[in-house]
Amino acid sequence: MSRLPRFPVEGRCLCGAASYVLAASPLAVYACHCRDCQRFASGPYAVGIIVNRKDVIFPQAAALASTQRRGDSGRIVRQFACAQCGTRLWHEADHAPDTVILRAGTLDEPGWARPAVHSWTRSRLPWVDLGDEPQFAGAVPSRDVLYDAWRAWLDAGET
């Protein structure tokens, strides 16, 4: 059985003022345990879905507020949130302009978005079980590592 939903799928903020459509399968799903993600999520990690920018129908700019931050990796990241309720929906980085990273919890049906890789585990919370997925103490060395791990997870579901 496929581990993917039927696309398109939708997501939205808490108040519903900002919504998006993901039209095609993502490139990867991963969990980030960096302190920034923990702070924004108020949890042990955030779950990111890397998608091709062309596969997303974004909310109107007027519905959004954007902020910039420097990640633990040193890279500049732009985050986009609902201007009304403040729910962060996705972020994007200059070093990968063709992709954006959706925040999995904002999907209407997020259950399929299971992390295939854990990054920044040097700040992981000690009681959180990470399972058998690949782990990296800091940043993942390349996007290909994420894409390969996600593909392997999907392939395992087909057998």
Place this chain on the structure above:
Amino acid sequence: MPLPKFPQQGGCHCGAVRYELTAPPLGVYNCHCTDCQKMSGAAYAMSMPVRTETLVQLSGEVSIFEKVADSGRRVQMVSCAKCGTRMWNVPLSSPEMRTLRPGTLDDFSWAEPVGNIWTKSRMPWIEIDAALVNYEGQPPSREPLYAAWSAKHGEA
């Protein structure tokens, strides 16, 4: 992990808002409700109920978004006005309480959750530890969660 010395400090991502927690919380648990999933962008969020007088804002400006919970109760969600990091909730039905988002503490490695709520909407790949105090939906009372926390750490 033992409790740290209080006060403990925390704040938003950009550093504009800083706060101090002057005493241990009443408990810590994971919330798997869909609102927490949306706001966290993750599988669940951690929640830390504290007494209002023990949470002291030290600096910065906050913005407030008010939502109506499934129970019909009104909750104010307090964020940094600059960077948008959500830091605590004000439940208008219980003004003596604040619900701190413990991920915003400078160190929250001591805040191991004693339970889970709204497990019926948990992500299918999340395993719930059956030895904890767990609820499928909203707990009728948080007292059992507080009792589990006290049993582990002593009275708050």
